[in-house]
Amino acid sequence: xxxxxxxxxxxxxxxxxxxxxxxxxxxxxxxxxxxxxxxxxxxxxxxxxxxxxxxxxxxxxxxxxxxxxxxxxxxxxxxxxxxxxxxxxxxxxxxxxxxxxxxxxxxxxxxxxxxxxxxxxxxxxxxxxxxxxxxxxxxxxxxxxxxxxxxxxxxxxxxxxxxxxxxxxxxxxxxxxxxxxxxxxxxxxxxxxxxxxxxxxxxxxxxxxxxxxxxxxxxxxxxxxxxxxxxxxxxxxxxxxxxxxxxxxxxxxxxxxxxxxxxxxxxxxxxxxxxxxxxxxxxxxxxxxxxxxxxxxxxxxxxxxxxxxxxxxxxxxxxxxxxxxxxxxxxxxxxxxxxxxxxxxxxxxxxxxxxxxxxxxxxxxxxxxxxxxxxxxxxxxxxxxxxxxxxxxxxxxxxxxxxxxxxxxxxxxxxxxx
Amino acid sequence: xxxxxxxxxxxxxxxxxxxxxxxxxxxxxxxxxxxxxxxxxxxxxxxxxxxxxxxxxxxxxxxxxxxxxxxxxxxxxxxxxxxxxxxxxxxxxxxxxxxxxxxxxxxxxxxxxxxxxxxxxxxxxxxxxxxxxxxxxxxxxxxxxxxxxxxxxxxxxxxxxxxxx
Numbered sequence: 001x002x003x004x005x006x007x008x009x010x011x012x013x014x015x016x017x018x019x020x021x022x023x024x025x026x027x028x029x030x031x032x033x034x035x036x037x038x039x040x041x042x043x044x045x046x047x048x049x050x051x052x053x054x055x056x057x058x059x060x061x062x063x064x065x066x067x068x069x070x071x072x073x074x075x076x077x078x079x080x081x082x083x084x085x086x087x088x089x090x091x092x093x094x095x096x097x098x099x100x101x102x103x104x105x106x107x108x109x110x111x112x113x114x115x116x117x118x119x120x121x122x123x124x125x126x127x128x129x130x131x132x133x134x135x136x137x138x139x140x141x142x143x144x145x146x147x148x149x150x151x152x153x154x155x156x157x158x159x160x161x162x163x164x165x166x167x168x169x170x171x172x173x174x175x176x177x178x179x180x181x182x183x184x185x186x187x188x189x190x191x192x193x194x195x196x197x198x199x200x201x202x203x204x205x206x207x208x209x210x211x212x213x214x215x216x217x218x219x220x221x222x223x224x225x226x227x228x229x230x231x232x233x234x235x236x237x238x239x240x241x242x243x244x245x246x247x248x249x250x251x252x253x254x255x256x257x258x259x260x261x262x263x264x265x266x267x268x269x270x271x272x273x274x275x276x277x278x279x280x281x282x283x284x285x286x287x288x289x290x291x292x293x294x295x296x297x298x299x300x301x302x303x304x305x306x307x308x309x310x311x312x313x314x315x316x317x318x319x320x321x322x323x324x325x326x327x328x329x330x331x332x333x334x335x336x337x338x339x340x341x342x343x344x345x346x347x348x349x350x351x352x353x354x355x356x357x358x359x360x361x362x363x364x365x366x367x368x369x370x371x372x373x374x375x376x377x378x379x380x381x382x383x384x385x386x387x388x389x390x391x392x393x394x395x396x397x398x399x400x401x402x403x404x405x406x407x408x409x410x411x412x413x414x415x416x417x418x
Numbered sequence: 419x420x421x422x423x424x425x426x427x428x429x430x431x432x433x434x435x436x437x438x439x440x441x442x443x444x445x446x447x448x449x450x451x452x453x454x455x456x457x458x459x460x461x462x463x464x465x466x467x468x469x470x471x472x473x474x475x476x477x478x479x480x481x482x483x484x485x486x487x488x489x490x491x492x493x494x495x496x497x498x499x500x501x502x503x504x505x506x507x508x509x510x511x512x513x514x515x516x517x518x519x520x521x522x523x524x525x526x527x528x529x530x531x532x533x534x535x536x537x538x539x540x541x542x543x544x545x546x547x548x549x550x551x552x553x554x555x556x557x558x559x560x561x562x563x564x565x566x567x568x569x570x571x572x573x574x575x576x577x578x579x580x581x582x583x
Contacts, residue, residue, distance in 0.1 A: 023561050025581050036444050040487050043447060048575035066444050073445040121485040121509060137487035137513035139571045147580040151561055185431050186479035190508050219479065221508055274431060361484075362440040382435045382483065384459040389439075 002249030004157040005224045006192035009132040009246055013115040020156040020253070029114040030058050031144040034100045036065040036361070037119035039077040040138035042084045045145060054148030056089040060109060062100035063093065067356040070364040088145075098329025098355040101125040101213065101297035106329055108239030112227040113246050117144050122297050122379065124215045128208035129235060130227035130245050132192075135216060155192040155221045156255035157248075158183075162197035164263035169414035171307070172207040173299060173377065173397035175199065176214045177268040179260070181278025189219030191255060194248060199262035200225060205234040206303040213298045214379050217275040267413055269375075270395035273383040281400065281412050289394075290372040292323045292405035293386075294350075296360045299377035299398050300328030302335050308402035309341040311416045312348035318408030323350040324359055324366045350405075362387025375404045420538045421499040421520070423471035427531040428460065432476050433483030434510065436460050443488040452488055453495035470497035473537070475529050477503065481510025490514040500537055502526055502544070515562045518570035523556035539566075 001019065003011065011018045013026035033041050038061050053059055061081050069075040078095075085092035093103055101122050104110050112130035117123065121135035136150070144150050160179060166172075180187075193215045200208065208225055215223025225231075227245035235243050267281040294300070294308050305327060317323045325345055327333035333355055336342045346352060358365035360378040367387035368374050374386060374393045381393035396404070399413035406416075442455045457464040474480075474493065480503035481489060490513050493501065500520035504527075514521040520539055529535065533548040544553040558566070561583045568574040574582070 023559065023583070025583060036440075036484075036486060039447055040491075044572055047572040049579070050575075071445060077444075077447070119485055119487075121483065123485075135485040135509050137485050137490075137509060137516060139487060139516035140512060143571055143575060143581070146575065149581055151581055151583055153559065185482060186505065186507070189479060189505065219482065219507060361444075363444050380433075380435070380483065382433050384439050384441070385435055387441055389459045 002251030002253065004192065004248050004252045004254065005130070005194060005246050006132055006155050006157055006222060009113060009115055010152055010154050018154050020154050022154050023151060024154055025149055025151045026115055028058070028117055028144055028148055028150060030104070030109050030116045031141065032100055032104055032118035032123065033061050033141050034065055034120050035063045035078060035081060037138045037141065038081050041119055041141040042080060044139045044142035048142055048146060050142065050146045053088045053090060053145045059090040059145055061085050061090065061092045062097065062103055063095050064099050064356045065361055066358065066363040067095035067354060095356070096330055096354055098332070099297045099300065099357055102301065102328035102332065105129060106238055106331060108241060111235050111239050111241045111243035112231060113244030117141065117150055121216045122213050124220065124223045125209050125213040125297060127212035127215060127223040128205065128225050129231050130225060132222050132224065134221050155190060157194050158188045158191045158220070158256045159194045159196065159254045161257060161259045162195065162199040162262050163259060164199055164261045165202055166199055166262045166265065169399060169417035170265060170267055171397040171399060172203050172210045174268045175262060175265060176211045177270055177278050177395065178265050180214060180218050180276050181268065183218050185217065185274060185276045186219040191220055192222040192224055193218065193220040194224045196226065201228065204303060205230050206301045209301065210298055217379060267397060267400055269400065269410065270381055272381055272392040272394065275380060275395065281410070284394065284410050285412055287373060287410040289321060289375050289404055289409060291366065291368050291374040292321055292401050293359050293366060293374060293376035293378065294398055294401050295326030295328060296357065296378045297328060298379040300326055300332065302332050304377065304398040305332070305336045305341050305345070308398045309344040311399060311402035311413065312406060313344040315348055315406055317349040317405040320408045321405050322366070323405040325350045325352045326359060326365070327355050329355050359386060361385070375401050375410055377401050420536055421471060422536050423473050423499050424469065425473050425475040425529050425531060425533045425535055426467065428474060428476040430477035431479045431482055434481055434486050434489040435483055437481065437489040438486065438492045443486055449488070449491045449495040452492040456492045456496045465496055468497050471499040472497065473535055474498050474501045475526050476501065477526065478505045480506050482507035485509045487513045487517065490517055490519045494519040502529070515565055516571040518566065524553050528553050
């Protein structure tokens with residue numbers, strides 16, 4: 001019987017022939033935690049009687065959710081992480097290094113065919129480079145650090161066949177928002193998503209990360225893509241590890257298959273307060289905004305910053321808007337500086353903050369006020385997500401965010417993109 | 419083990435940001451402190467309405483969103499005996515079992531706010547005492563029963579040193 005990508009990776013890592021709905025105990029290639037989840041994992045590690053980690057070279061911790069620390073309580077948790085990492089000999093990415101989901105692939109920790117867990121729900125991001133990676137909680141993270149293994153229910157797979165090409169001013173963010181709006185927030189719950197087709201093949205690896213990143217917003221356990229020549233070239237530039245790409249068999253069994261035509265999709269916006277509350281930009285154009293946010297593990301990569309910079313270059317953002325930019329890593333930040341991208345954004349009026357998650361998760365660096373509207377490149381717009389449950393968060397592409405920052409209202413980026 | 423308590427009803431897609439907001443969760447490991455803010459963005463007074471042993475009864479996709487384990491921890495520390503929902507988001511579901519918070523998949527339309535319930539986890543029976551009816555329960559996977567019976571994943575690891583499923 002043919003296998004999906006998920007079935008193949010979980011079979012290889014469990015040393016069994018395993019299929020959807022079976023339970024597999026599988027070996028892990030990499031284990032990651034961030035500062036919102038690692039402190040509880042350290043407590044669970046000790047509670048489990050953990051002494052040594054299974055392999056210190058296969059674990060990393062990242063301080064990105066509150067970086068630098070805005071509060072005494074947070075500082076104590078960061079200190080706990082630093083001490084644990086030093087004691088166990090594991091890599092710690094401290095403040096300023098970047099967002100965990102940018103760092104794991106960028107620093108070469110994960111390659112095609114890997115099985116990876118991270119104590120953060122957007123760990124599914126690395127599916128874009130053919131990694132079965134999934135989010136877990138702190139106790140599972142602790143179990144992974146001790147044993148190098150985890151149990152998985154092998155997921156069924158939902159195949160998204162995306163034909164055609166995305167049009168001018170339309171990006172991978174618009175595509176994934178459209179898909180989430182179509183299947184809803186639990187449309188792929190307990191399943192792995194596989195994203196295939198011409199539209200996916202045409203995307204850069206950076207743009208693909210945006211799609212896999214948001215697989216969790218349709219409930220999926222993983223957001224997988226096949227590895228192609230672009231993936232291979234990208235991995236060569238970022239990792240010394242040998243990758244073992246996996247393709248789905250032609251006779252693999254899918255729980256669901258849906259087809260889409262990318263050429264019919266325009267810019268999309270998720271309205272407050274759920275990610276699946278998606279509408280074409282025409283329906284929300286003109287909505288006044290007080291804040292625009294460019295960054296996060298969804299859309300803070302170099303390509304995203306370039307797209308936004310090209311729109312605002314030589315112009316000034318609306319005086320009624322705060323435009324916050326958080327590059328997704330130090331490396332992205334430096335590259336963007338070298339290429340004049342940061343300069344274009346700052347000259348237009350942007351405020352650049354430390355690479356990290358702060359504005360997206362409401363810990364600091366841009367908490368909106370009561371009744372304010374925010375347009376953001378993030379992946380979630382839940383009530384209270386940005387730190388104020390009386391604010392309203394809209395989600396869109398980097399181009400939509402940049403165009404909206406210029407006008408002080410939600411704006412169709414096709415007005416600016418040639 | 420039979421749990422008895424009253425039902426507190428919530429809708430679909432209750433995410434972990436609603437269960438415990440990022441405003442609070444990154445600050446402390448004191449779960450009793452976090453428990454005071456459970457469901458704050460949906461019902462600011464929720465914590466004060468809980469009698470120990472009460473149930474959260476919700477629609478589909480309960481616990482979607484971030485992987486924060488503070489969410490089931492805060493629910494457990496607030497005195498909730500179990501969460502009943504039509505379906506759960508998978509990370510929350512795992513986390514709840516790992517920390518020993520019972521989660522039950524069932525048809526929650528058969529339960530109204532304030533109903534008195536008796537939940538027998540080992541037999542898989544929910545009795546709605548107010549409405550005088552029984553509600554069928556979708557059984558947990560065997561591995562999860564093993565972990566729950568050991569008292570959660572930390573206890574399972576203390577016992578076996580690794581996964582023994």
